[in-house]
Structures are given as C-alpha cells and as structure tokens.
Amino acid sequence: MTTGQLALVDxxxxxxxxxxxxxxxxxxxxxxxxxNWTYKYAKQRMPLFLAAPDEISTLQWMAGLSATGKIPVTSSAFPGIALMVESINMAYAMELPMVIVITQRLGPSTGSATTGAQGDLMFLKGIISGGYPVPVFSPSCFEDAWTLSNKAVETAIKYRTPVFLLTSKEMVMYRKSFDLGRLKPLQKHTHQRQITGEFKPYKPEANDTPAFVPLGDDEFSTRFTASTHDQDGNIRKADPEAMANTKRLRKKFIRNIDDLFAYEWIKSGPSAKTLILTWGITTDAAKDAIKILTRDGKNVDLLVLKTLLPVHQKLYDWLDDYDKIIIAEENLTGQLKEILFGERAPGKVTGVNKIGMMITPGEIVEAVLS
Amino acid sequence: MIETKEKILTGKKFPFCPGCGHGISINQLAKVLEDLGYKPEDIVIVSDIGCSGLIDPLFATHTIHGLHGRSPALGLGVAMGLEQKPGKKTIAFIGDGGATIGLQHILEDARRNVDMTLILLNNLLYGMTGGQISGLSTRKYKEIIDFEKDIPPFDVVKLAYASGARYAVRVNNPKNIKEKIRKAIETEGFSLVEIASLCPSYGMKKLPELMAVADDEEEFENNRPPTHIVSKERNSLFDRERYFSPEFEAHAGKRTGILIAGSAGGGVQSVGAFMAQAAMLSGMQATMKGEYPITVGTGFSVAEVIADKNEINYTGLDNPDIAVIVTEDGLEKVKHRITADTKVYLDEKLTGKIDFSYKKLIIKPFHALVNRKSAALLAVAYVLKKEQLFPLEALKKVLSDHRLKDIFLDTVARVEELE
Structure with a gap:
C-alpha cells in the first residue's frame, strides 16, 4: 500500500x-x-547555515550557538571528527546540546573517502576523556534515519549533551525508492525551563540534568565551563561537589538508559537458538540473510541495535538466551563485539567482518550455517 | 535617589600574582561597561585558558570558559547566537599563548565582522606553564632572554585589520586602556584590543620595562558595516521531491542489477537515476548508487542500479546481470566485476580494448550515433528495449519532465537506428 509519495531519495x-x-x-x-550531501541539504533546509573554516571552528561555533539556546548540527567523517575531539569534550563537559552526524568511511586516516565502513564505533566508545558515555544512535534504514534523528535532537536537549548519529557512506549516499508517506510527522523539541528552588547553572534537575538557561538570558546570569566545576559553574579541583558533578555526567545516561535504548527484533519463532546481531548498514544484508535462512527452514532471530552507546545491560540478558551469536559489522575486528565482550569473546560468539566492501547476505548465512 | 550602576564585577579577589597587569584591564573593562549602562545580564564574557582564563568568577555577567586558543571561535558562536537579542554584548578574552594557537580564529572573527570584542592580554609569554615564549613575544623581549630573537612576532592587530576587523588597536600605556576598550565596545562589528600586560613572575616586572620591549601602539579602523546573522524558516526538502506512481507494467519480476560504466561528463549518474525512476514508474523498487573519483570532472563514472518487484534490502551489486560500458574509463573500472552471468553491452569503439572474452557480449555503436554526453543514455535505452525489464516508455516519461527533455528524448528515439 503506497501513499503516492514514492520517491528516489537518499x-x-x-x-x-x-x-x-x-x-x-x-x-x-x-x-x-x-x-557532502548532508551539507548540501542543510544549506537548503536549515534556518541558519554557517560554513566554518575548519572542524575545530565548527565545534566551537556550535558550542557558542548552543550556549545561547540554538540546537546546532554538523556532519563529518573521521578525519574531521578527529579534529573536533577536544571541542566535543568541551561541549560534553559544559553540557551543551548538539547533534553530530558521522558518515563512516574506510580508514585509517584519510583511507578511502568514497568507501563505506563501520569503523568508528570504538573511537566513539572512548571519545570522552575518562571514559564517560556519550549517546550514539545508528540508523539501519531510512525509517531509522527519520526517527533516530528526532531522538538525537530530543536526547541532546533533554540531557544537555552532544549526540552522535553514526551513519555510513552507504546510508547517506545511495538512493533508494522509498515511500516518504511512511514517515510520520515528528515532534519538535525545544528547551523546557524547569527550575526548582534557587537557580544554579549545574544543579541537577529532571533526568539528573541541569536546567538550561542560555547565555544572554534576562532573568539569570549563567555560567558554562569545560573545567571541573561545582554547581555554580565555578572551577574547582577535586572537591566533593565538583566530583559529584563530574560523576553525574555518566550517571544521567546510565540512570536513564531505558529512555535512550532503541533496537529492533525480527524473531523467527520462540525456538530460535541462533541470533544475528548487527547495526547500521549491515542490517540490510542481515535482513536478506534472515529471509534466505527462513526460506530454508532455519530458525534464526535478528536483533538490530540502534542505540549503540551506552550499552544497555539488558542486552546481555537477551544474548544469554542463544547458543550461537553472529555479530555482523563492516570493520576488521568486530568493534561492537569487542565493546560487548572485550578482546576474547565467548565461544558461542562469532564475528562476520569485512573492510572495503559491504558484508553480503551470503556471508552472514554462511556464518550461521557453519 | 540616584540609581546606582549595576556592578559588572562580583567583587571576588583577583587570582593574579601581585603586580600582574591583567587586573588593570579587567577593572577598566568593568568601568566601561558600567559607564555605558550595561547590566550583568547583557554581557557574556568568554574566557580562554591560561592566566587570562581565570576571570570567570570575577564577573557577575554570563560567562563561558572553554579551551586554549578557542575563545575567539567560541565567542563568535555566542555572538552569532545572540544576534537576534539586541542589547547583548559578547566579550572574549585571550592571552598571547591562546592567540598563537587560535590565530586563525581571530582572523575569521575579523573577516566575519559579527558584533563582538576580543581583548588580548599580551604579557609576551606563557605565564601558567613557566614563562615560555609565544608567537606574540616581541623581538625586543626575545633579545633579553636570547631566544628566537630573529623571528618576528605576529602583529595580530595588523592581521585583524587586514582581515576586515572594524576596529583593531594595540595599547601599551595603561592610561589609554579605558578609552580604547570603550571605543571597542561601542564599535558595532568585530573589535580587537591588544593590551600589553606585566608578568612579574616570569617577564617584565615594571611598567617602563614592559613599555620598552612592547611593539609600538597602533590603531586601525575598517569602514565596513557589521555582519548580521539572519535565521530564516525554510520549506521541507520533500516539497520539491518528485513522486513516482506506477503507470507502467514491469516485465521483469526478479531482482536485476545493472552497471552503467562511462566517464565523467557522460551523464552516467543522471542516467542511473533515470533508470531507477523508470523502474519505479513501472511498479518496481529501485536503488541507485554512484561511484566516481573525488575529482568529479575526470576519470570514470559508474552507476549501479538495482530494480526488483520486491523490497530491496541489501544494495550491493556483487553479480551484475547487465553491464553497460560506453567508455574506456568505465571499462577499466568495472571489467573485474563482470561474471559469466553478466550480459555486457559494449560500445563498438571499445572492441579492441577488451583482452578477454565475455560470455554474453553485445557490441553496438552508441558513440557513433550520439555525442559523448548522450551515449550512456542511448545505451540504457537500448538495453531496456532488448531486455524488456520494464517499458522504454517509462524511461521516456521520466525524461519528459526534465529541462533537457528535447535532447534526451531525441537520444532515446535513435535507439531504432541500432537494429
């Protein structure tokens, strides 16, 4: 059933x-x-578009804009994101909402700019000094691109944080027939000012997150700082109030992880003991693999992770139910596998990994059957 | 009763070493802002790293404290964000170390000329890490310490002026600081005030010593209006989308993958999209991927199209059913992807270029009939006619809405000459 809005879109x-x-x-x-296509479309669509002279300026401008109440977005690939890292840490510590779209390409370094990859997950796992979690959403299809973009903005505002949307060259640069009428209207998210008692720039309110008061506010003078600070936003060394504030940067995500967690199950039946776990662009191949396996009478479940970080502990409970787990992702060593299980995964866990080309449905099927 | 001015400073003790020059500039700035009637809520102080970065608690205003060398960039972000709020003023501080790191940010601020002021406290050295020299340490100072004395400092004032700053000034004499800061604050657009500052711990301990080694005072103005940042609501990207309701009946049902290989400027990417859209007009699902060098104007250009009556998940084209090859660039790029199952449609002029045998090979003179911009389109039209994947009429329908429809439809009509 189409809505008459079938288009060739990316x-x-x-x-x-x-x-x-x-x-x-x-x-x-x-x-x-x-x-480049996100850049092109943003120029056509965003109320304000700013061409920064480099990636450090990009993140610094975004931080300044965010501190005045704007909700900034950028997109880049690893070489650009790498330049942003110190500033991303700054925005994270200041607790500034923003969305960073990463289009993964083949590395290391400049690698191959027009070859897709899923190689930046491990980088994001450790991107914040001290190992603090940052929300990473990864779309596996166009519907996800729609809903997770909304979730990224919502999360950025609600938890006052940079949020990553981890895509790949294939997701952002191939065009596909798609019924745009299937995309439901999205809720627009805005800052909600809820202050209980006295205002302090870093006093936790709802969701363990401070109320957002922008620079230039007429009611309160506020402070933002990237240095270790107390609730007033004054720089402190490791005193208890400052340490509590720093720990809160992790706590706000871990305590609210149910709110962040997005995933999709395709279950073949109650008896399946084999699971294909995947994310991002490899999901397409995994879905085709499931079709082939189902046709051949194999019971295999598919779990698509859409919130990659922070890892929800519930995931381990789910994985406990399977005798065999295939983790398919387009990188050399299996980055999700390593994040979940370290460098030595349990015997029942196998990675399907590849660089330079997309993983095929046949390769996943083969791993399931072997 | 006379209304008292609102205090810009909190009254907290300054964190600077005894005799440090930074406090003078802070006090003078506060006086200027109070004289001009600013309230704390009207001001955003953007601070950097280093001794000049310790100032946040001194100000009762809004403050934001970021990274080393980045306050001019962070400040520009703030200033752009406050553009819609009249009466607000963004003032960034930086030291000479920060200015060395963030020199490009200062030039960018000057070039953009958005309303903000940057106060550069130049004590000629890195005070927080042991007195090392900066890019703004003067030659006279470096002669005293006998290090890199032949390397000149950046003249940030002149650089900012040359980059378009509305106002840029260097002040050495403390008596002039207030006046120059006031002029900067009153300037609408980007203003830079570089102030020579004592560092009694590592550098010049007395004012006459500092005055003797500082570069000369200078003052520049550009007669250009400030840049205003305007946000504008825009229409949905989907508003200009072209929709494809099935009007034709596809002949092929199963998934068919087609490689179209040519050269830059040969319309390959457009032809790939037309083909995908024609499939959609025939009730099929379709994907289209382009591949070309980063230098888009030269070399190969390859489009991959998949058409299927069923949903398409995996978009890889590992075993192309059809390859359309119209140039040597294209041939070189895709020849290793041809399998025994692939039916190859090859331009006649490439006959001598293939040094291997294709099991299914059709050779036609596409380039002989049309120019290099149209050969790929003609070849694809021919493929549709021969392969009966979906009607050639669907392709014509896609092309009939294009601004170059006359040329395109004329090209497609020449398919009859290929028999």
Missing amino acids: GSKIIIEALAQSGADVFVGYPITPS
Missing part, C-alpha cells in the same frame, strides 16, 4: 529534514566526503 535528505523538523535550527559545517 539517507542524507531524510536525516537533514528530520533534524530540522525536530528542532535543530543551525547547521555548522566543513565539507568532507562522504558527508
């Missing part, structure tokens, strides 16, 4: 439209392949 367009509808109001960027 993921970049869906992501930028969704971010704009969700409340993102400024795009700051420096172009890099393969994120």
